[in-house]
Amino acid sequence: MTTNKSPGPLAGIKVLELGTLIAGPFCSRMLAEFDADVIKIEAPDGGDPIRQWRVLKDGTSLWWSVQARNKKSITLNMKDPRGQAIAKQLALEADIIIENYRPGVLEKWHIGYDQLKADNPATIMVRLSGYGQTGPMKDLPGFGAIGESMGGLRYVSGHPDRPPMRVGISIGDSVAALHGVIGAMMALRHRDVTGGRWNGKSGEQCRAGQGQMVDVALYESVFNMMESLVPEFDYAGVVRERTGGALPGIVPSNTYTTADGENIVIAGNGDAIFKRLMQAIGRTDMANDPQLARNDGRVPRTLEIDGAIQAWCDTQTIADALAGLQQADVPVSKIYSVRDMMSDPQFLARNMFEQHTFADGSPVKLPAISPKMSETPGETKWLGPTLGQHNEEVLKGLGYDEGQIAQLRSEKVI
Numbered sequence: 008m009t010t011n012k013s014p015g016p017l018a019g020i021k022v023l024e025l026g027t028l029i030a031g032p033f034c035s036r037m038l039a040e041f042d043a044d045v046i047k048i049e050a051p052d053g054g055d056p057i058r059q060w061r062v063l064k065d066g067t068s069l070w071w072s073v074q075a076r077n078k079k080s081i082t083l084n085m086k087d088p089r090g091q092a093i094a095k096q097l098a099l100e101a102d103i104i105i106e107n108y109r110p111g112v113l114e115k116w117h118i119g120y121d122q123l124k125a126d127n128p129a130t131i132m133v134r135l136s137g138y139g140q141t142g143p144m145k146d147l148p149g150f151g152a153i154g155e156s157m158g159g160l161r162y163v164s165g166h167p168d169r170p171p172m173r174v175g176i177s178i179g180d181s182v183a184a185l186h187g188v189i190g191a192m193m194a195l196r197h198r199d200v201t202g203g204r205w206n207g208k209s210g211e212q213c214r215a216g217q218g219q220m221v222d223v224a225l226y227e228s229v230f231n232m233m234e235s236l237v238p239e240f241d242y243a244g245v246v247r248e249r250t251g252g253a254l255p256g257i258v259p260s261n262t263y264t265t266a267d268g269e270n271i272v273i274a275g276n277g278d279a280i281f282k283r284l285m286q287a288i289g290r291t292d293m294a295n296d297p298q299l300a301r302n303d304g305r306v307p308r309t310l311e312i313d314g315a316i317q318a319w320c321d322t323q324t325i326a327d328a329l330a331g332l333q334q335a336d337v338p339v340s341k342i343y344s345v346r347d348m349m350s351d352p353q354f355l356a357r358n359m360f361e362q363h364t365f366a367d368g369s370p371v372k373l374p375a376i377s378p379k380m381s382e383t384p385g386e387t388k389w390l391g392p393t394l395g396q397h398n399e400e401v402l403k404g405l406g407y408d409e410g411q412i413a414q415l416r417s418e419k420v421i
Contacts, residue, residue, distance in 0.1 A: 015042025158229025
């Protein structure tokens with residue numbers, strides 16, 4: 008584990024996480040990485056399902072080590088009024104509440120946004136859901152795959168002669184989480200400039216800034232990434248379709264295969280870059296063709312240009328192709344697997360892997376924290392906690408004594 012001498016940029020910010028799986032937990036994870044004090048509420052009977060997802064070590068997901076790093080885990084039975092009361096106390100003390108349940112669930116637990124705001128006007132709640140808090144679909148279940156489909160990403164992913172494909176990760180959840188982080192930071196800024204943190208008092212003595220709800224829909228977060236999709240259709244009637252590894256309407260930018268069977272991405276779509284690329288592959292005729300000097304002239308001849316580049320790649324190993332195109336100052340990359348990343352000089356020079364150990368002493372590498380900040384970098388203080396690891400610490404902070412905590416445990420409230 009690492010410990011920076013100076014506090015992180017979010018030191019002193021209290022965050023309450025009421026969420027499972029990916030979108031909500033990833034949102035609060037980023038805040039925890041930059042020193043926010045994140046308390047995660049989990050169900051006593053197993054906790055967040057992601058604890059058992061994908062590759063496991065001693066019954067716990069390796070993913071959990073990353074997704075829950077720096078968080079404090081407490082268990083609460085949210086069907087019990089005493090559990091709801093504890094959650095409400097934590098929520099009222101939090102600067103930011105992050106949740107990704109279906110709309111209405113928090114309201115049943117008496118900790119919905121309007122219910123909290125009645126006591127604490129500075130309440131900031133980030134709500135991540137499939138379809139948002141309003142509209143005819145708001146009550147439907149929606150995971151990242153649904154957001155990717157409805158938001159337009161799946162339609163344009165894959166090859167034109169095959170059904171749409173998914174990206175190899177839950178990108179819809181992660182994109183929504185990043186929107187949640189951005190929204191939380193803007194809401195926090197607004198709260199602070201309008202009066203700041205709630206002082207715990209009511210009536211005329213209540214001095215607090217203006218909180219707000221950050222309503223993040225998974226499908227809208229994906230939709231927000233879809234570039235010129237809407238104006239192209241509205242103005243020109245163009246429906247963007249699947250184009251495999253190519254970037255539609257921007258030429259050349261595609262995936263090619265080298266003589267040793269490796270895949271390489273070459274982006275020669277800038278006008279000056281295109282000329283350097285053609286010279287590098289020995290096609291001075293195309294480099295000097297006035298029709299190909301601009302992108303709008305290259306688009307009608309996409310197949311011809313891609314064919315020329317592929318013909319050159321057929322004669323090159325991946326190492327030779329990378330070296331030749333990098334020397335020509337052409338944007339190019341091998342398509343990396345994680346094995347490639349772990350030994351790559353750029354990843355290593357940027358310290359993109361952190362070495363840690365599990366409780367039993369087993370070593371494990373984690374991805375380093377992004378973005379990199381020069382004065383207040385993020386850090387991993389501890390790996391994902393065991394279920395309910397911080398029950399006593401958190402409850403004692405709320406004023407519960409050991410006898411009360413023992414009773415809550417014996418009655419399965421925690």
